Amino acid sequence: MANLLEVKNLNVFYGVIHAVKDVSFTVGEGEIVTLIGANGAGKTTTLQTITGLIKARSGEIVYNGENIISTPGYKLVGRGLAHVPEGRRVFADLSVYQNLMLGAYTRKDRSGMDEDLEKIYKRFPRLKERVNQPAGTLSGGEQQMLAMGRALMSKPKMLLMDEPSMGLSPIYVNEIFDIIRSINEDGVTVLLVEQNANKALNIAHRAYVLETGSIVLEGSAEQLMNDPKVKAAYLSE
């Protein structure tokens, strides 16, 4: 399987704090790969560095055969790399429809956009019911769906998802993970960052464990699920 994303020896600093230490991992085309780890392990920082929101100190990020480490963040969506950020960050004052159309900001194929909009409404019927409502009035779960729909409107090859289950009720959590799996089945490669390691390992093909900025374990999702250290630290439910 060809690697769609390859992160090599990535180092990121916040001032003097070394937040991501020599991190290397790969995501193959069509895979769901998850980065699990505790709060402050560097998961979000890693994702934000990939999409150019944070500048790396050193390392390489090869996406689709091209080193994107110094590419400005806004140029990546057009190349098929979409990011559903932590905390959803929908545009609260804008309507659901406006949010979705901003997701398609880099696209020009009007008919393809209309088609994708219909697909998104089919996947998230609740968004269709609320098209003209300001995004800020949606519930947390609905906002998560909107953030995912907005990212899908860019017609991504690869989706980065940061804590999609954070702050959601258990019903929504299950629904969100089902949707991630079905998005992946439609051919979108997924890099998933989660604190809910149980759920993440359930849908992922492979996983990496981050601890204080470094990768300490890696393997297939199944291997990690049965790893005694992972069980003790992350699956203690």
Added chain:
Amino acid sequence: MSSFLSYLISGISLGSVYAIIALGYTMVYGIAKMLNFAHGDVIMVGGYIAFICFTELGVPPVICILAAMIGCLVLGVVIERIAYKPLRGASSLSVLITAIGVSYFLQNSALIIFGADSKTFTSLISIPSISLMGGDVIISGVTIASIIACIVIVAALMAFINKTKAGQAMLAVSEDTGAATLMGIDVNRTIALTFAIGSALAGIAGVLLCSAYPTLSSQTGAMPGIKAFTAAVFGGIGSIPGAMIGGMVMGIVENLSKAYISSQLSDAIVFALLIVILLVRPTGLMGKNIQEKV
């Protein structure tokens, strides 16, 4: 009654000019989250460009207005590129001090280039005045032009923001620059576009202001700039309808207090009103309540 009407109409006219200036403050604040204190001085530059084109070069008025708009647009974009862009991410205090520095730079450059004595600006507006109520109330051409310009500009801006992709990108950047970047929006370009629009509006405001109050000096933009800034805060900074309403209220209150209370106290009354409004509604008339998001 007829004199009240005259004062009211000239207040609306002055308010229209404040509103056009306030739009520049409010858009830049909404999108770049900075107070561009040099905005008032861009108006002054617009006034000088129009003055040179019309009085010294004898260019037709419409071309003079276009020249003022384009000159200010270029100036605004250059100021943003040179002075503000390098400070993206810096503390807001540094940006504010830089803006004040740019303001003094523009004023003193004008002083060197055009001299300390003020110029007499010949009105560019040749619309005939209208007399109402048997000649008791006369509405001047500049007044008509200012009011129409303000309405057209606000309507056009609202349409631009709500109907175009670039306008939607502005709204996205004003809410969350990081999320806007993730949508593929070039935040720097969006901010530059905002400065371009705001500064072109300052060019129009310069022409209208100097046509109504025909003395032009390096200080011309300073006081209207502060008042328009006040109008923007008053209406709720970041809000376009707020800037329009704030500008109108400022102009009307200023003119009526000049007429009926005291011309010396009118500025004090206007600023006192601002303080009262901010005590009652800290976000201004149309301002949004800032909500904590979890």
